[in-house]
Amino acid sequence: xxxxxxxxxxxxxxxxxxxxxxxxxxxxxxxxxxxxxxxxxxxxxxxxxxxxxxxxxxxxxxxxxxxxxxxxxxxxxxxxxxxxxxxxxxxxxxxxxxxxxxxxxxxxxxxxxxxxxxxxxxxxxxxxxxxxxxxxxxxxxxxxxxxxxxxxxxxxxxxxxxxxxxxxxxxxxxxxxxxxxxxxxxxxxxxxxxxxxxxxxxxxxxxxxxxxxxxxxxxxxxxxxxxxxxxxxxxxxxxxxxxxxxxxxxxxxxxxxxxxxxxxxxxxxxxxxxxxxxxxxxxxxxxxxxxxxxxxxxxxxxxxxxxxxxxxxxxxxxxxxxxxxxxxxxxxxxxxxxxxxxxxxxxxxxxxxxxxxxxxxxxxxxxxxxxxxxxxxxxxxxxxxxxxxxxxxxxxxxxxxxxxxxxxxxxxxxxxxxxxxxxxxxxxxxxxxxxxxxxxxxxxxxxxxxxxxxxxxxxxxxxxxxxxxxxxxxxxxxxxxxxxxxxxxxxxxxxxxxxxxxxxxxxxxx
Numbered sequence: 001x002x003x004x005x006x007x008x009x010x011x012x013x014x015x016x017x018x019x020x021x022x023x024x025x026x027x028x029x030x031x032x033x034x035x036x037x038x039x040x041x042x043x044x045x046x047x048x049x050x051x052x053x054x055x056x057x058x059x060x061x062x063x064x065x066x067x068x069x070x071x072x073x074x075x076x077x078x079x080x081x082x083x084x085x086x087x088x089x090x091x092x093x094x095x096x097x098x099x100x101x102x103x104x105x106x107x108x109x110x111x112x113x114x115x116x117x118x119x120x121x122x123x124x125x126x127x128x129x130x131x132x133x134x135x136x137x138x139x140x141x142x143x144x145x146x147x148x149x150x151x152x153x154x155x156x157x158x159x160x161x162x163x164x165x166x167x168x169x170x171x172x173x174x175x176x177x178x179x180x181x182x183x184x185x186x187x188x189x190x191x192x193x194x195x196x197x198x199x200x201x202x203x204x205x206x207x208x209x210x211x212x213x214x215x216x217x218x219x220x221x222x223x224x225x226x227x228x229x230x231x232x233x234x235x236x237x238x239x240x241x242x243x244x245x246x247x248x249x250x251x252x253x254x255x256x257x258x259x260x261x262x263x264x265x266x267x268x269x270x271x272x273x274x275x276x277x278x279x280x281x282x283x284x285x286x287x288x289x290x291x292x293x294x295x296x297x298x299x300x301x302x303x304x305x306x307x308x309x310x311x312x313x314x315x316x317x318x319x320x321x322x323x324x325x326x327x328x329x330x331x332x333x334x335x336x337x338x339x340x341x342x343x344x345x346x347x348x349x350x351x352x353x354x355x356x357x358x359x360x361x362x363x364x365x366x367x368x369x370x371x372x373x374x375x376x377x378x379x380x381x382x383x384x385x386x387x388x389x390x391x392x393x394x395x396x397x398x399x400x401x402x403x404x405x406x407x408x409x410x411x412x413x414x415x416x417x418x419x420x421x422x423x424x425x426x427x428x429x430x431x432x433x434x435x436x437x438x439x440x441x442x443x444x445x446x447x448x449x450x451x452x453x454x455x456x457x458x459x460x461x462x463x464x465x466x467x468x469x470x471x472x473x474x475x476x477x478x479x480x481x482x483x484x485x486x487x488x489x490x491x492x493x494x495x496x497x498x499x500x501x502x503x504x505x506x507x508x509x510x
Contacts, residue, residue, distance in 0.1 A: 009102045009117055013095035016121055020131050020379055021087060025386035031133030032387075033433060034066065035086035036425070038073035046231050052421055052429055054436035057443060063232040065170035065241035069135040082422070083389045086133050094130035096410035101330060104148045105337060110304070116337040120330055121370055125273050127378045129326040136326055144330055146175045146219060147310075150182055151303050153210040157217035162222030167230055170243050172223065174327065178310055179216050185309035188313060189302045223258060242440055255433055257414075260324035268499035270484055273325065276374060277332055279367055280365060284336050285342035290351040297343040304342075307335045343429070387419065388402035395475065395503040396423040400496070403427060403473055410471040412440070412481040420475070435463060447468070458487035466493065466508050476505040 012424035026032060040047060050062040064070065077085035078091070098121050120126055144166040149158035190196040198206075205211040216243050227233050265273065314328040352360070364394045395406035399409065404428040411417065417432025431438040431449060439446040448464050451457040457464075465471050474494065476484055478501065485504060494506040 001266045004151065005114060006099055006103055006106075009114060010095050012451065013098040014091060014316070015283070017091045017094040017127070020127055020382055021091060022382045022386040023087065023377035025391075026083075026087070026133055027128075027382045027385040027387070028132040028432065029387060029415050031086055031090070031346045031423045032083070034070065034073065034133060034135070035077060036418070037064065037066070038070045038077045038086065038424045039082045040425075041070045042074040042078055042188045052425065052427070053417070053432055053437070054428055054438060055305055055430060055442045056432070058433060058437040060441060061225070061235040061238070065232075065236070065239060065243070066135045066168065067231055068164065068167035069138055069169065072138075089129055090133040090137075093137035097130060097141045097214045100141045101506075104144055105334070107148060107152060108334075108338070110337045110341060115249075116333055119276065120333045121374065123274070123276055124328050124374050124378050124399075126329050128381075129323075131169075131382065133387075134192055137164070139171050140326055140330060141170065143171075143327055144334075145173055147178060147182070147331070147334075149218070150179055150212060150215050150463065153212075154216060156216045158218040159222035159225075162219040162228040163229070163348075165437065165498065166223050166226030166236075167247070168460050172226075173240070175219065176223075177313070179212075180218060181313045182306040183212055185306035186302060188309070189305045193301065193305075194220070194298075234265055237428060243435070253459045257453065259502040260345040264319055265322050265325075271318075274329070274332070274360055275370055275431070276367075277329070277336070279288040279370065281336055284339050286351075287348045289341060291344045291347035293342055293344045301428045304338045307331060307338065313336050336438070392419055392475075392477075393423060394419065394500055395505055396497055398498040398505055399473060399475070400424055406472070408469055409473050409475055410465045410469055411475040411477065412484050413447075413477045414476050416475075426464050452484065453481060453482045454461075455481075458482055459492055461487055462493040462508075472508050476504040476506065478503055 037361060046067075047064065050059040053059045073089050076089035078089050079085060098117060102113055105116055110116065120450075128139075142161050145157055146161035146165070148154065148162060149156075162172070162175065165175060187201070190201050191198065202303070205213050223254055227236065231235055232239075238379065262268040271278070303316075311328070311331055314324060314331055318324040318328045403409065406428065406429040410422070411420060411429060414431035414433075416434045417429050420427075420429060421432070431446070435446070435450065438449065445464075445468060448457060448460060448468070452461065452464065465474055474488060476488060478484075479483065488504070488506050489496065491510050493508060496504060497507050497508045498505040
């Protein structure tokens with residue numbers, strides 16, 4: 001039965017993540033983009049341009065950083081339809097990621113791997129990030145495989161992790177940073193705990209077949225091969241300079257409105273987000289204080305210290321941007337699982353028996369209430385954030401009958417671009433996917449566009465829409481920008497041609 005535990009984990013994961021999906025809608029607009037790109041790739045092959053956002057740096061030059069993810073989405077969108085296929089794929093890839101985590105725990109010889117896997121799957125940030133219909137499950141899985149390769153000295157695993165990471169997701173440089181910080185932890189272990197001299201350590205690393213430097217070299221070689229294989233190799237590095245340098249690091253929070261994932265957590269939200277893991281951490285630390293093994297394995301201590309330094313780095317960047325919680329969370333659970341192997345099980349149980357039974361019952365009830373509350377909250381959150389597949393469909397049908405193919409459509413919020421792109425790919429749009437792309441390519445347009453989105457500079461509506469953008473039609477998103485509606489209605493240059501509860505369309509008349 002032990003041999004088939006992974007299959008049980010996979011099936012339970014499918015059921016678990018299916019429960020959280022708001023079927024018939026996406027909770028993240030980027031999922032619409034990925035669905036459309038997978039269909040276009042399946043129908044037309046590799047895209048060499050992206051005319052739909054020609055005003056942005058995203059299209060100059062166009063680089064599909066999620067190329068392999070879109071390839072893997074292809075069979076799903078073909079079999080089940082563009083949008084439902086992507087939603088089914090989201091559940092499948094989430095289950096694959098959780099199952100991979102289980103197998104990594106098994107590979108690290110961690111007991112009760114299923115229990116730690118269940119804890120990871122129950123963490124709200126993992127439920128959220130794995131269920132959005134994006135490339136996150138594959139990126140997280142490859143990141144964890146890369147860490148496994150480092151800890152267990154598996155050069156071929158490091159090679160393929162680097163290769164597929166480059167083809168799948170633009171976050172692959174994070175794995176190199178992870179190696180660097182894990183290596184710092186290993187150096188601390190060798191110098192402080194083992195009292196090794198630096199010169200001797202370097203000599204050992206340069207000659208030993210299990211050296212971490214060899215694993216780093218394997219990762220580098222796999223990344224190079226991935227670059228050479230990538231259909232967008234010529235522009236990939238330039239794209240990453242914007243994605244990592246200008247968006248992730250030098251985030252222009254004062255100039256554009258970013259996606260929520262790029263903003264930091266508040267302290268209260270962060271604690272609530274990681275509450276389940278923090279409760280388990282208290283249990284683990286209790287075990288280490290009162291029932292730690294007298295002589296933990298040295299190789300295990302090396303792994304723990306390596307992940308400790310890496311975990312501190314991931315925590316730091318998570319404080320800057322909430323999106324990095326998807327990497328912090330699995331490393332945090334993995335770190336706790338490694339720490340737990342240093343606890344003497346029988347002694348731990350004896351210490352637990354000393355605690356009053358009533359306190360243990362209260363603690364157990366508290367944990368399960370926390371678990372059910374977190375799960376129900378996430379279930380409700382997905383439905384609250386749900387964007388139905390049919391949203392804006394009627395409004396875009398009206399545009400399809402009036403606007404000519406190739407015309408630019410002004411849309412009041414960059415967030416809706418993926419949905420409009422799915423509904424009609426004959427038009428050009430203004431901004432989308434990340435507002436920084438418009439700022440990079442067309443800074444003046446970006447500033448006015450963002451001012452209008454925030455309800456400012458409304459006296460410039462006509463000159464901006466008609467003169468600067470050359471657009472004959474304006475799409476006003478009433479879900480997010482209802483405040484703009486009076487400004488357009490009061491401007492004689494615009495005539496309202498359609499309105500429903502979701503959107504209003506205006507045509508330039510003079």
